Amino acid sequence: MDRQRNHQLVLLMKEFDLSHRGLASEVNRITADMFGDNHPRKCTDRHVRRWISGEVRWPWTRYLHALEHIFGRPAQTIGFIPRGKSSTNLPAPPRRSPAPKEESMLRRRFMIAPAAVTVAVALGIDETPSGGRLSMSDVDRVHQRIGRLDAHFFAIGGGPLAEVCQVFIERLRAALASCTYGDRVERALHGAISSLYASAGWAAHDMGDSTHAALLHTASLQSALLAGEPTAAARAWSNLALQARSEGRHREAVQITRAALDNRRARQDPRIDALLHARLAIGQAHTADRNGAARSLLAAEQAYDRVTPGIPAQAWLGFLSPAELSGLAALTHQALGQYDHAEAATIQALKLLPAPMRRQRTLYTVQLAELQLAQGERDQAAATITQLDSSSLDSRRITDRITAVQRTLTA
Template structure:
């Protein structure tokens, strides 16, 4: 355990050094050029997560948050910079929450997502607030509080700016569909899946998007639809949608590829297709991933296959 902790801390220190976290000033004047560097670093952290999972990101994100809080307390800046710092802190709390979730610590994940919402409110940013609400809804769903998850997601969709942003609207509607499926609202789930597709159809491919939304693609929407179908007991449709997600995923999204590969194997087992599940697991290389959550699910599938 001590050795594993040492390597985790070493990896976090390496990532922090590569990003230049200590370059953010904590004295003097803080400008938008400093914020631009912070935003670029957060983008790199997001790419790291999409590639291999949470790994050392929890430690790195919380260290970065501490640095930005020191900047808030020790620097001189205008209102625009102040709000931008709070937005960055909200983003880092959200990333830290996902890292904790990946590491199998739902209690810490919930606290971090709540902190993300608080910073989003300080930033006065509706998109950041919608992200935080979405993460809190997902956390509620993971803990089995499905009606609460539906209520939280609906509250996020009540925000006009969130509804008008096609990326965020598509994500919220897709996650709402899962919550509705798990509360046996079949009609509502179908409507929400359709709304997610319609929202994504409004996405302008030429428009820039926040780095945290880079995972949201037709592949991800197919994967989320699969989770909805699975919750409704429609395993054949869930399997087809999961397979479609895997076909559409780009090579860079290794974490998502592993996640949906495990989901496909689980669905194949649920339908008694043992040989297909074996083939799915055999082709999955999760050695480079750093996600306890995915590793635990994969291990459970392998135990079932060898039982």
């Protein structure tokens, strides 16, 4: 019988980041778990080469069970061809050991946080793998959930998202401890964890917990370094700079942002380049560097002009738009005492803001009212704040600012 190369197995090994020796090691691990470790015949890279070449078209049953478990699909869709009708249906494998105790512990910890349950279940966090071999497809599903989590933040604010992110991080760390994977998948998982720490830090900041937010942004940077992802590191540096600015450490914020801008690979993404320069401008304005702030605002505009239409942004950069750049420019003008320019830029941001960005719309509306009050325009500020609907907002930081404006108006 002519040999036929098993291309499907080759593709799966590439997707799961498995070498010949790595797949053989995985098969031995699974078969030891299923059948015991006393079997004299061990799988080797030679077996794998024979499967790929087509010399062996239907491996031994114990190996087929292991391969089905590793790749999560029937043997025939892995590219293997049964010898005949009798071999088409594999006998059921022995019952495997129960799920590790850590999984049930994480489930109990998750269930005692009722405010976060609805969001977490909707995101599918409970479906995070707790065993077996992880592939880049698993990582892609993780990033899809993170993208939905970020969209939830853009819509209504932080709310319970810091807690949800932490539960997700625990599950991914459990997967790193209990699953098997290649180097590429490991780095990608650390990148996902960095993204979750960053989202958790923003949520904590949004709920007024600056101390916790700073710790989460630091953890995001550490995971980004483990992942070796320049964009994740730039995001973490940018968030740490924003945290420093919110605590009044403006010179430190400028230094941190400049450190992020030193990463040329990250700046190859024009959106990241634009965001970093816009935030640098705010820091420079707070340190009375007017010329530097003007240059940075111009650099932000020029960077955003390089964005290629039709190419979607990374999920976490979904907020960055011409509207956001106008809002950041308004903060720069406000720090420079140019309240009329800041008001005009904020109005421009509100005009350009996409409809789903409800949190940002509320934020800019409050910002506009604050700027109007700073210029003595009480009637305009009252009209601005009256048209505000924050009923669906879940952001303590923004609601506190709304309350402060209302108190000023009624004083």
